[in-house]
Amino acid sequence: MRKYSLLVTLLFISVFANAQEKKWTLQECINYALEHNISIKQSELDVEGAEIEKRGAIGNLLPNIQASASNSWNTGLTQNVTTGILENQTTRNFSAGATASYTIFDGLRNIRQLQQAKISKLAAQYSLQKMKDDIILYVVDAYLKVLSNKQDLDVIKSQNEITKEQLDRTKDLVEAGSLPKGDLLEIKATNADERQRIIVAENNIKISLVNLAQTLLIKDYKTFDIVNRDYEIFGTDVLDHSVYEIINKAKENRSEIKVAEANKKLAEKNVEISRGAYLPTLGAFINYNTRESGSNGIEYIETPPSQETTQIGYVESTGEAVVTQSQPQSVTRIVGPRPFVEQLWRNDGISYGFQLSVPIFNGFSIRNQVNRNKVEVRRAEYQLEQAELDLESNVYQAYLDAKGSYEAYEAAKVAAEAQELAYSYANERFDVGLTNAFDFSQSKIKYENSQREAVRAKYDYIFKLKVLELYFGVPVPDLKF
Template identity: 60%
Template structure:
């Protein structure tokens, strides 16, 4: 029993440790964001609503069927629904019916509503695609920021390791009387400064991880971490294309243009729907109804003893009266429930034509209002194209500038490495002091950190440009 308990405890400790050690890849971060981001969920709800609107438009083609039933009690002078006679009574009356209505023609409104619902669904899909692109790019940028901070911290730690090794060697030389005490103090100051920079860099890593976790809606900030991946600089094929080529492709592929175009089509369809109000509408109906009453009925009984006969006519030739037996009226109980429903039922059916003549200019004003909306949508489309062109040029210039900055940073690192090696050689033989040597190492560390930042900035801006060219955000690889 003890061994089983130990195994269970070990299992859960191992599981907990593995869960805490999980590190997220960029692909996992993007996938998680697309599944959980609130803005994307809202866009998905908009898409669901557009699906319901489409079902509503399809439902307009179907006939309407409505059933009704009413059961009431009346007291006082009321009409007997089975005899039509007014009498003082307390009675119960039931009526029931089924009505079917069919919209035969309503100015093509149903057809245009269905077409509009389909357009609205497409616009919702484009909005969802744009939101996914934006979130993917935002997550990629946050992820790259973490990697930049991690690599920067790594470089600082490597440089500090060199400083510590140099401190040990300098200590030996100072103890041997080869170097002055000031060189040792200079290296101590350099080590302290580097330790401060390492702390700042590690805080930047922590903050960037928290920012990424918040973007992904992950609450466990303490254990959240990303895979320490090192990305190479991609081939800049996209920069081989001209800005105009990218703009032309972006106008065909980008969601913001498709959204603006869909809005124009929706506005045009709204005008057509409004114009349907000028046309007549034709509908058909069919109704079945029946009734039942709990009131007593009057029926023919036996011969009235007080007046056994009654005159019903006269012989024209002789003037002799024609008599017949006089039957007394008697009160009878109501007929059975279903028999009454059978005897009292009826149907009605017909067509109804409505011709619009004057409705206070409502239809005309609706048409004019929607025509204005077309112009507004066209202006928005034109503005979207201008914004896209401006954004593409900006992204193109940014990518070119990032490429040049990265190349310059590479040259700077190479130069600083040579300068550092030269300074180290001079320091080792006592031809330079510790201050000059520390400055050389400081410049190398700065150039390496700048190279890291320029590299990831260049990668990100290339990906932005690829997005404008029409590459799906989910297919972009770093």
């Protein structure tokens, strides 16, 4: 039993430790955001609502079938349907019916409403795709900022390790009288400054991790962390294209343009639908109904004709008698209600026909609605034009940003390499006493700053390059990091 309890405890500790040590990759962050982001969920609801509207438009093209039934009791002074006399009584009546109607022609409005519903669903899907692209960019930007801050911390820590070595060596040289005490104080000041920058860098990492967690809607900030990975630069071929090629590709692929185009088509379809109200509406219907009553009925009974004859006159010329045989007599009597089913088939009936409605004058309401929808068409055209202008501006800005960040990254690499050589030279001179601690510290700071700037420029270029690739039409799953 003890072994079993120990095994369970160890298993629980292992699972808990793995949960605490989980580190998120970029793809995991993207997938999680796409699944849990509230804005994306709202856009998915818009698509679902558009699908419902589409099914409703399809339903408008189908026949309308309704059935009804009622069973009522009337109590009090009412006319006896059998005798025709007012009596205090309770009567029961049942009726049932079914009606089928179908719109044959309504100015093509039902068909155009179905077309409109299909366009509306496409617009919702385009909006959802744009929302997903935007969220992915937010996640990538926040993720790369965390990596940049982590590598910034690594640079400072690595430089601080060198400073500590220099501090120990300088202590020995000062104690041996080879270096003045001021050099030792300068190195100590450099070490203290680097320790302060380490604290700031660690805080920047925490802040960027919190920002990423908030973007993902993750509330466990304390244990949230990402995989430490040095991303390389891929897909630079997009910069070989001219900005106008990228703009044209963006107009073909970007969701914001497709949404604006769909909205324009929706506005045009509204004009067609409103114009349909000018035309007549023709419908067909068929109705079946029956009834049953719990009241007594009247039964007519005919008596058989008698064999007796009655003289009604005579022939004047001959004096012959004219006689007639008695006719059958009809006798009525009150009987109980017929069986329920028998009454239903005896009392049923069918009605059918067509119904035509022709609009003649309605206070200009149809004309005003058509004109209002025409105004919305022009508004949608302006919005499409504005969307194209905004896209051109954004693509041009992204192109310049990517070009500029590439040049900045290349310059930062060259500067870092130059500062590394300068630092190595300064380090050699300091070791042999040819330069003082202040000059050495300044060279070291410049080298550290050049490394940090190279890291920042690298991740800035990666992000801006991916933005440009999205505008060029590269699908999100195909983006390389």
